[in-house]
Amino acid sequence: MQYTISISQTKALEWGLNAQQAMLFAFVYECPSWARPIKTDDGIFYALSKAKIVEELPLLTGKPDTAYRLLKQLELAGVIGLSSTSSITLVRLTDKGREWNKALNGSEKYPGEVGNKSEEGRKNIRGGSEKYPTNQDTSNQDTNQRAGGAVAPRTKTEKFDPLTACPDNVTPEVWADWCQHRKEIRKGLTETTCQRQAQSLKSHPAPDAVINLSIANGWTGLFPEKITHAASIQHRPSGRPSAVEQVRDAIAARSAAEAASAAAGWTVVEDDRDVRPSLDGEFRRIG
Numbered sequence: 001m002q003y004t005i006s007i008s009q010t011k012a013l014e015w016g017l018n019a020q021q022a023m024l025f026a027f028v029y030e031c032p033s034w035a036r037p038i039k040t041d042d043g044i045f046y047a048l049s050k051a052k053i054v055e056e057l058p059l060l061t062g063k064p065d066t067a068y069r070l071l072k073q074l075e076l077a078g079v080i081g082l083s084s085t086s087s088i089t090l091v092r093l094t095d096k097g098r099e100w101n102k103a104l105n106g107s108e109k110y111p112g113e114v115g116n117k118s119e120e121g122r123k124n125i126r127g128g129s130e131k132y133p134t135n136q137d138t139s140n141q142d143t144n145q146r147a148g149g150a151v152a153p154r155t156k157t158e159k160f161d162p163l164t165a166c167p168d169n170v171t172p173e174v175w176a177d178w179c180q181h182r183k184e185i186r187k188g189l190t191e192t193t194c195q196r197q198a199q200s201l202k203s204h205p206a207p208d209a210v211i212n213l214s215i216a217n218g219w220t221g222l223f224p225e226k227i228t229h230a231a232s233i234q235h236r237p238s239g240r241p242s243a244v245e246q247v248r249d250a251i252a253a254r255s256a257a258e259a260a261s262a263a264a265g266w267t268v269v270e271d272d273r274d275v276r277p278s279l280d281g282e283f284r285r286i287g
Contacts, residue, residue, distance in 0.1 A: 002027065002056040011100050015077055023060050024053070024070045028080055028091055029100050038090055045083050045090035165194035167201050174208045181215045197222050 050064035
């Protein structure tokens with residue numbers, strides 16, 4: 001994108017150009033200083049595609065057809081000449097158009113065109129233009145300044161990935177779900193946010209439950225205080241049976257033993273009987 005455009009309001013008013021036409025002509029006026037010259041039967045033109053106009057002048061238009069329509073209007077105004085090849089539009093300034101930015105002494109702002117007395121000077125200026133473009137007002141300006149040492153090269157900062165900031169006491173799968181949830185609600189996790197959330201979960205007995213609660217409710221933050229210690233024991237690992245399960249297993253084991261004894265014809269004497277209270281009552285009390 002071209003950063004600045006120099007418009008001669010005096011000439012624009014004199015030639016009857018509107019703001020769009022004046023902006024485009026100011027851009028075309030600079031073409032001889034950077035565009036590729038093309039020799040045709042009608043003389044020297046400069047390669048200027050409609051896509052290039054859209055790219056460099058987004059404030060003017062975003063449509064190539066509009067850019068070409070404006071070029072035709074400038075041609076009708078007598079300030080540019082148009083031609084084309086099979087693949088690109090060609091432009092050149094007319095004698096009238098060269099008056100656009102002439103100084104009082106008659107000198108022109110841009111170097112002379114190919115074929116006139118300033119041809120040698122133009123070659124010197126355009127030498128090495130691949131590396132150092134002569135159009136200093138375009139987006140190549142930063143590159144030119146860095147090459148000349150005027151501006152230090154920019155360092156590219158690496159984008160932060162919240163997946164790498166999983167707290168030590170949080171399951172990686174749960175943390176990945178949390179990162180995805182924040183991304184889906186367009187509240188991506190920053191490095192600072194991850195650090196503070198890890199600190200809030202550091203001493204919590206059930207950090208995974210805290211995160212899952214926020215995901216289930218669509219919250220953007222974590223609320224450790226909403227998951228109490230009593231609630232966290234509900235997330236006991238499946239390999240550790242609860243007290244109720246232990247009583248139920250004991251009742252089943254006793255019933256199985258008594259049934260086995262009866263089937264074998266064993267007689268349990270009074271002294272061998274279990275004198276402890278029935279587990280059925282204990283099960284009912286705990287349940």
